[in-house]
Amino acid sequence: MTSTVLTVATMGEAARAVAQGATFFGGGTIVMRDVNAGTAAASIVRTTDPSLKDVRISGDTVTLGAGVTMANVLANRDLEFLHPVARLVGGPQVRNMGTVGGNLFAPHPYGDFAVALLALGARVVLAGQGGARPIDDLLRDRSRSPGLVAAVEVSRPRPGTFGFLKVSRIRPKGVSVLSVSALLPREGGRIRGARVAWGAMGPGPQRGASAERALEGQSLNAETIGRAAATAAEGLNPATDAVATDWYRREVAGVHLKRMLEQMERG
Ligand SMILES: Cc1cc2nc3c(=O)[nH]c(=O)nc-3n(C[C@H](O)[C@H](O)[C@H](O)COP(=O)(O)OP(=O)(O)OC[C@H]3O[C@@H](n4cnc5c(N)ncnc54)[C@H](O)[C@@H]3O)c2cc1C
Numbered sequence: 001m002t003s004t005v006l007t008v009a010t011m012g013e014a015a016r017a018v019a020q021g022a023t024f025f026g027g028g029t030i031v032m033r034d035v036n037a038g039t040a041a042a043s044i045v046r047t048t049d050p051s052l053k054d055v056r057i058s059g060d061t062v063t064l065g066a067g068v069t070m071a072n073v074l075a076n077r078d079l080e081f082l083h084p085v086a087r088l089v090g091g092p093q094v095r096n097m098g099t100v101g102g103n104l105f106a107p108h109p110y111g112d113f114a115v116a117l118l119a120l121g122a123r124v125v126l127a128g129q130g131g132a133r134p135i136d137d138l139l140r141d142r143s144r145s146p147g148l149v150a151a152v153e154v155s156r157p158r159p160g161t162f163g164f165l166k167v168s169r170i171r172p173k174g175v176s177v178l179s180v181s182a183l184l185p186r187e188g189g190r191i192r193g194a195r196v197a198w199g200a201m202g203p204g205p206q207r208g209a210s211a212e213r214a215l216e217g218q219s220l221n222a223e224t225i226g227r228a229a230a231t232a233a234e235g236l237n238p239a240t241d242a243v244a245t246d247w248y249r250r251e252v253a254g255v256h257l258k259r260m261l262e263q264m265e266r267g
Contacts, residue, residue: 003040008047015127015148017045024148026102027069029094030110051150052101055079060156063125066101066149070094070113081157085116085181088166091173101149104135105142108203109176109243114139115199116164118207119181122154139205160267161185165260166199167252169243176200177244180208180257184220184264191215196228196257201236201249210234211257225261229254 006022008014018024025031025046034040052067057078064073073079073086074095089095089103089112103113104124118139123132127148138146164181168174179199184191194215196208214228231254238249 001038001040001042003035003042003044005044005046008045009049011047011049011051011127011148011150014045014047014049017043018145018148024101026067026099027097029090029098030102030106054151061153062156063151063153064100065151066099068100069096070098070100070103071096073100081162082113082116085113085164088168088172088179089113094173100152104138104149104152108239109200109241111199111205112166112176112179115179115197115205116181117152117154118197118205119164119183119195120154120157120162121183121195122152124149125151125153136207142204157183158185160264163260163264165256165263167256175243178238178249178253178256180253180260182211182215182260182264184215186220189219190217191220191224192217198236198253200243201233201238201253203239206236208232208236208257215261220261220265222265225258225265228261229258232257 022043022045023031023041025044052065054065055068055076056063070086070089073082089098103111118135122135124135124138125132126146127150132153161184166179167177176199178201181197183195185193194212196211197205198208199205210231211228214231218224233250233253238246240246
């Protein structure tokens with residue numbers, strides 16, 4: 001199918017086109033593949049609105065425009081906590097083009113950056129709609145277009161409370177066997193408000209409820225880590241693909257959660 005590409009100057013115009021069924025073109029690393037395969041939507045919209053590339057920092061809150069690329073993240077010293085994540089998204093060409101907004105909608109087994117944002121409890125700002133909503137809501141049902149994502153807000157984690165680990169067969173740029181991320185804030189040495197997120201362990205990035213239950217209210221020590229690892233795969237429903245079988249993904253989930261938590265424990 002032939003696609004028509006419309007370039008507009010503002011987010012508002014792009015949001016209206018998306019509301020009418022156009023596919024938004026972020027960095028195009030996935031959309032262009034569909035164009036080349038002849039499976040893209042009939043109407044594609046992109047915008048030159050500079051706000052899409054804004055990075056704003058206010059206290060501990062970081063706001064990333066949806067058009068910020070992985071390479072932009074890596075070039076920004078204020079975003080150091082996200083560097084270990086952005087560095088593992090594809091190779092240099094993909095990182096130069098691939099955006100934060102596009103990563104939220106990247107199909108399985110992609111979406112590594114979205115996994116980290118989910119663990120961090122990010123909030124998503126939709127163009128033309130006031131306020132920011134939890135990323136959990138957006139990721140829960142990605143089949144329904146929420147509209148155009150303008151930006152993502154995320155609170156900078158305290159040192160030692162955030163972890164991310166990606167497992168791939170080809171390093172450093174292979175796609176995920178799985179990815180896992182956690183935010184473990186502490187109060188009086190106990191974990192309060194544990195968030196664990198998985199990638200490639202289901203249709204899209206998702207919370208790891210069983211691991212969160214095992215961690216919540218506990219100290220981060222070998223015993224707690226062992227309990228979280230033992231229940232890691234509960235409630236997860238990974239797919240079999242060219243990278244790994246569903247069985248393998250479930251088998252190794254606990255091992256990799258344990259590795260990430262041990263790294264966080266060491267600080
Ligand atoms: C060779 C290769 C390797 C890759 N490796 C990885 C990897 O290791 N890890 C990983 O996570 N991903 C990987 N990807 C997938 C992809 O490159 C990234 O996920 C990237 O971040 C997608 O962003 P994009 O801007 O290019 O998306 P696009 O192709 O522009 O868009 C993807 C989808 O998101 C929608 N979209 C984009 N921006 C918005 C927005 N602001 N609001 C609403 N919808 C939007 C589009 O309409 C489209 O449906 C890889 C891709 C390729 C081709």
